[in-house]
Amino acid sequence: MIRKRELKKEVNLFEEIVRHAPVACFVIRAEDDTVKFANEKVEDVLGFSHLEVVGKPLTDFIKYRLEKWAKLKGLIKEGAYFKTESDFKRNDGEVISVKYEATKFRWEDGKSYYIFFVRKMLGEILAGSLYQHIFENADDWIYTVDLDGKFTSVNQKFLRTLGYSEKELVGKTAGELGLIRGDYRNLATEEFEKRVNQESSSSTRYQVEVVSKSGDIFFVDISAVPIIDKNRVVGMQGVARDITAARKYERKILSLNKELEDKVKERTEKLQETLSLKEQLLADVSHELRTPLTIINLVLENIQDNNEYIPSELGSIAQEVDRIERLISDLSLVALPVSEDTLFPFEKNINVTEIALDVIRRLASLTKKKNLTVVVEFEKIEMYTNIDLFDRLLTNLLTNAIKYSKNNKEIIVRMFKVGEAVVLEVQDFGAGIPEEKKLFIFERFYQVDQSRDRGKGGVGLGLSIVKWVVEKHKGIVSVESKEGEGALFRVVFSHISSHGE
Ligand code: ADP
Numbered sequence: 001m002i003r004k005r006e007l008k009k010e011v012n013l014f015e016e017i018v019r020h021a022p023v024a025c026f027v028i029r030a031e032d033d034t035v036k037f038a039n040e041k042v043e044d045v046l047g048f049s050h051l052e053v054v055g056k057p058l059t060d061f062i063k064y065r066l067e068k069w070a071k072l073k074g075l076i077k078e079g080a081y082f083k084t085e086s087d088f089k090r091n092d093g094e095v096i097s098v099k100y101e102a103t104k105f106r107w108e109d110g111k112s113y114y115i116f117f118v119r120k121m122l123g124e125i126l127a128g129s130l131y132q133h134i135f136e137n138a139d140d141w142i143y144t145v146d147l148d149g150k151f152t153s154v155n156q157k158f159l160r161t162l163g164y165s166e167k168e169l170v171g172k173t174a175g176e177l178g179l180i181r182g183d184y185r186n187l188a189t190e191e192f193e194k195r196v197n198q199e200s201s202s203s204t205r206y207q208v209e210v211v212s213k214s215g216d217i218f219f220v221d222i223s224a225v226p227i228i229d230k231n232r233v234v235g236m237q238g239v240a241r242d243i244t245a246a247r248k249y250e251r252k253i254l255s256l257n258k259e260l261e262d263k264v265k266e267r268t269e270k271l272q273e274t275l276s277l278k279e280q281l282l283a284d285v286s287h288e289l290r291t292p293l294t295i296i297n298l299v300l301e302n303i304q305d306n307n308e309y310i311p312s313e314l315g316s317i318a319q320e321v322d323r324i325e326r327l328i329s330d331l332s333l334v335a336l337p338v339s340e341d342t343l344f345p346f347e348k349n350i351n352v353t354e355i356a357l358d359v360i361r362r363l364a365s366l367t368k369k370k371n372l373t374v375v376v377e378f379e380k381i382e383m384y385t386n387i388d389l390f391d392r393l394l395t396n397l398l399t400n401a402i403k404y405s406k407n408n409k410e411i412i413v414r415m416f417k418v419g420e421a422v423v424l425e426v427q428d429f430g431a432g433i434p435e436e437k438k439l440f441i442f443e444r445f446y447q448v449d450q451s452r453d454r455g456k457g458g459v460g461l462g463l464s465i466v467k468w469v470v471e472k473h474k475g476i477v478s479v480e481s482k483e484g485e486g487a488l489f490r491v492v493f494s495h496i497s498s499h500g501e
Helices: 002-020 041-046 063-075 122-137 156-162 182-196 244-306 311-334 352-362 364-369 387-404 450-454 462-472 495-499
Strands: 024-029 035-038 082-089 095-106 112-120 141-146 151-154 204-211 217-229 232-242 347-351 373-378 382-385 410-418 421-428 476-482 486-493
Touching (some): 063 082, 352 364, 364 387, 382 387, 387 421, 387 486, 462 476, 462 486
Antiparallel strands (some): 024 035, 082 095, 095 112, 347 382, 410 421, 476 486
16 A cells, blocks of 8 residues: 555656656657647647647647658667657747657557657757858858868858859869969968978968959968867868958058158258258358458558558459358348248239349440340230349349350340240350250359359359249249350249249
């Protein structure tokens, strides 16, 4: 009696265990497929309420797989353990993957029963498809290769970017396909071999150029790791990131840097040049000032010594003072930067014809001395300029023409328009300028022939002032000359410089 009660208790306990088991469990009578028992988990896994299925033939709710069930029954042997994976259509229509374990046993009523334990494979399926999803949708190129370097798998991004189909790629090496060429191929091969030969099992990272099927070039950063199976390297898997754009910027930055460096170098050189020009200027200026001051000193000493003066000596003092004055005013001009624009404001519609006639009149005494005829070929011209600067420009050109002209010759001053540009020409028929010196005559203190030119009262600043004034007008000055036949200086004021807009 006691034994029976104990037994009953035990059966109840087993029933409870099965009811609360974490997997779906049901028992089916073999002879008519009737479900004899189903725990609550059945509902969770298969979507059928356990109350709904108990007492009903299994075939009522696995209608779509009757054949399979018939086959399965044949496979499950009494006392043997059977395990398989399959899909299952739930009551709500969802098809899920399941893993089930089963066995067949004979009970005390002499009948055979199947007992099933069913588990959803949701977790594993999800994990698998998640990796698949990541692999296929990654923005990087993902691939695996075998020990010969032949592709075993590649993701969509890889195929799409490089224009190959999976069939074309799988089974071939990157070298064979021409994906990686030249030095990059050597680098990739070296990295691959090192890992495959297990010299290093760690990951590797290198950058190579990859050529697509259509010839587009990509620069990629590859990080690859050996695939290890049972302590042996069986291949490599790699992730390649397209860094073409970043590299382009990197190159751009490098070239900008180089440009900057060159500019700084150029500026420094210019600065050094300017500094040495300044030193030169200082030396020249002191020389130029010393000469007239020595003359003045001598004359003054003479007057002091003799306590009397000869009027002509005073005249030479006046001449030298004049020379110093001119030099200082010229110097103050050439020392100014061209960008300086407060001292000489420009105005529109200045009648330069008037200025030119004025200059010619002012220099009449000099032309008269050499019996020169100044021929004017003008039309009335107005332009954007500064009166003093234009005057200075023409004065310097005309003074030179007079200085270097032979006696009794003509000097021609032309002014005309070419379209919207204004052209000013001063031509003489004098000594002219040797071809090889033409380049230098606009430099400060440059004189073609010091013994010849200094005697004419100049110090080599006249043309540098001309150049300075022309640059201020954003114009161009040039010279045409044949030694011994004369010189023609031409200034072109372009549309902008002549109109001021
Ligand atoms: P300078 O005060 O010595 O005339 P410039 O700067 O005006 O200095 O001219 C520089 C040099 O160019 C002169 O020394 C001279 O040798 C040459 N030069 C200028 N104008 C003429 C010209 N019309 N004919 C011949 N040589 C000229």
